[in-house]
């Protein structure tokens with residue numbers, strides 16, 4: 355069941371007409387479905403019910419406070435990559451003791467802030483970072499829980515910009531160096547070794563790389579055990595793909611079953627997953643209005659009021675996201691369009707060669723925009739960032755106001 359569907363020829367989010375949302379809040383506007391977020395999180399939780407586990411939603415995918423709060427209410431943990439994301443989790447009512455802190459370069463102040471809030475674990479990516487966390491923990495007179503992020507050197511077969519588990523990527527500690535790194539961590543007085551983690555990439559549509567990575571990690575877990583270093587959790591990161599166009603991402607049950615089989619005789623090892631996209635992407639759309647139709651030399655352009663500053667994925671990765679009309683009952687004849695924004699860049703497009711029955715002032719929805727959408731928005735061209743709305747059944751709530759002109763120069767000043 356899709357919570358974004360047509361009712362009486364008008365696209366709805368749950369029970370709310372997107373036409374009504376556009377008229378009430380204006381465009382461009384991100385619209386999220388609470389029921390979809392909950393269903394996706396619950397699907398992960400249920401699929402892993404046979405094994406001790408914690409789902410740590412990757413905050414970077416969509417960090418709106420209302421999104422985090424909906425997931426926190428379900429009991430979600432959170433994967434963060436900055437002090438800012440931790441502050442958001444806390445502000446949204448999330449439990450810091452269910453937070454894992456990833457990222458290649460945590461600053462000292464961020465480490466201190468995380469220790470003060472007693473997060474569950476730091477996912478550490480280098481010796482230098484071990485030293486830094488140990489130093490801050492020592493200064494504070496506490497012990498820091500840590501896990502080492504291993505780079506298993508597996509090919510996630512995804513877009514090169516979002517592949518993270520290859521030797522050539524900046525992420526993690528090479529598998530060959532892992533034992534030495536654990537020994538080193540063990541020698542530091544203010545660190546407590548808890549786990550091992552990896553994250554091999556995003557938008558994976560094949561299970562084999564996850565299994566290969568898990569196999570490599572388990573070899574290391576066993577080797578550590580022999581040295582008297584036993585771990586309490588294994589964190590396999592995020593990365594499960596979603597359907598944008600015609601991808602067939604692995605079935606969640608199958609994913610969980612395959613991981614579960616490899617962990618069956620290791621019940622003491624709690625499994626942590628850090629899904630972001632799989633929870634948020636298809637729980638959101640970007641609503642936009644057609645400004646003009648323009649006949650170019652070779653193609654038609656539909657110029658809409660959302661641009662690359664609002665949704666960067668098409669421009670940055672040539673990512674394909676479905677674009678559909680909000681009103682199906684239209685007089686407009688379908689044409690092939692490049693759907694472009696108002697930003698002064700040739701790369702400013704939301705979709706190319708899309709057949710759409712649209713005319714000026716019609717609304718369109720860019721689907722699968724709940725993850726890596728608003729969070730990657732910018733003010734380029736001094737454009738105000740869009741509003742964000744959360745639909746909950748027949749209700750809609752503005753969970754972030756559209757930026758105003760005053761917001762554009764917040765904190766700026768001119769010379770005296």
Ligand SMILES: Cc1ncc(COP(=O)(O)O)c(C=O)c1O
Pocket residue numbers: 412415433456457553555556557591592593594628629630631632
């Ligand atoms: C460490 C880490 N965990 C989790 C995620 C979430 O990934 P995804 O949105 O693909 O599930 C990412 C981003 O790719 C990440 O870097």
Ligand SMILES: N[C@@H](CCCC[NH3+])C(=O)O
Pocket residue numbers: 516556557667725726
């Ligand atoms: N921003 C990327 C995903 C990056 C994942 C970061 N670890 C995307 O939109 O696909």
